[in-house]
Amino acid sequence: MFRQVKQDIQAISERDPAAKSIVEIIFCYPGLHALIAHRFAHYLFKKKMVLLPRLISQTSRFFTGIEIHPGAKIGQGLFIDHGMGVVIGETAEIGNNVTIYQGVTLGGTGKEKGKRHPTIGNNVFIGSGAKILGSVKIGDNVKIGAGSVVTKPVPGNTTVVGIPGKVVVQHGVPMKELQLRTKNICNKEIRVEEMPDPDQETLLYLVRRVEMLEKKLAEKES
Template sequence: MFKQLREDIQVVFDRDPAAKSKWEVLLCYPGLHAIWMHRLAHKLYKKGWTFWARFVSHINRFITGIEIHPGALLGEGLFIDHGMGIVIGETAEVGKNVTLYKGVVLGGTGKEKGKRHPTIGDNVVISSNATVLGSIKIGNNVKIGAGSVVLREVPDNCTVVGVPGRVVVRNGRKIGDAKITTIDLEHAELPDPIAEMLACMQRRIGILEHRLLELEGKKDGSQSI
């Protein structure tokens, strides 16, 4: 148990430059407290003591602002930064070395029973206020941009942004490779597909204007169209 606690604390130091001391992490990190309380709730849930499991998760939500259903499966190395407003559903599965920021939702899309929440792969970063809905799989080494809404499965090694979420980078740097031990947390430096599309349209319009001037015999551009 103490080995697990030490590993949890080390995860915070590895991914949060604001962490200054072990006592600070131990006492002042609600994301860490939420994970520890969830482990207790999950054990109660597996034993069939669903009321007490939900009661512990409710206390967890009251204290930390993080709502994790006791049935959810959380992998090793999970880091919840700030955490306020995070919701993780009953059948959600979170892989190893995942990072979740404020307001992330791993939710369902309807009243269906069975597996209805997402499965998150290893080494995934989900930025602030991103939402992943439904029984979909998010691959390994994926980054999901802030405010994105992901409704479809995402392959490994991708970056997703937008509403609905679109894959804008694929097969980039593979942070899950065995030779690489760091996790790419640069979730503020993601491509903007809308800005890129507008820039492309602007370039295309310039080309078309120039071609029209040529066809009208106004190659010198002295007259505007």
């Protein structure tokens, strides 16, 4: 466990330009504090203990804002930057040298039993607010854009963005050139980028939802 913690500290030192010293990392990085608590809780969890590891996990959540279930399997060199709002489920598995930003969820869909959380490969980058849900496998060297929602397996050496997550770069090569298309919004043709944009997709969903509600309201009034 101590060797893993040492590698976690080294990962922060190498990947965060804001880290000025080892002492600063040890005392001022909640992601590291949450990881240390998890390493110990996971050790107890593997010893078939239940309550104590959960208490450690909940206490760590209170102080760091990061919730990691004791059953989650985490490799070496994980860097949780900022960390507030990060949730890692019981059957999640994380490889080596993974970077996770604030607001990330490695969760389930609420439908499965057994293995119900994601498996993350090595050298994966997960942007802030991204949600990876279900028992899906994320390959090595994957980048997941901020705000993306991923519910399907992702092959290695790719970049995924959008809601739902779509592969836009594979092995460093764009899947296709950025194109423009038109969408009908409120009876107006608006040109939007083909590349998925989480904010754009959310706004489009809200517009469609409002239109549907207005239609139902009009039908009731008539």
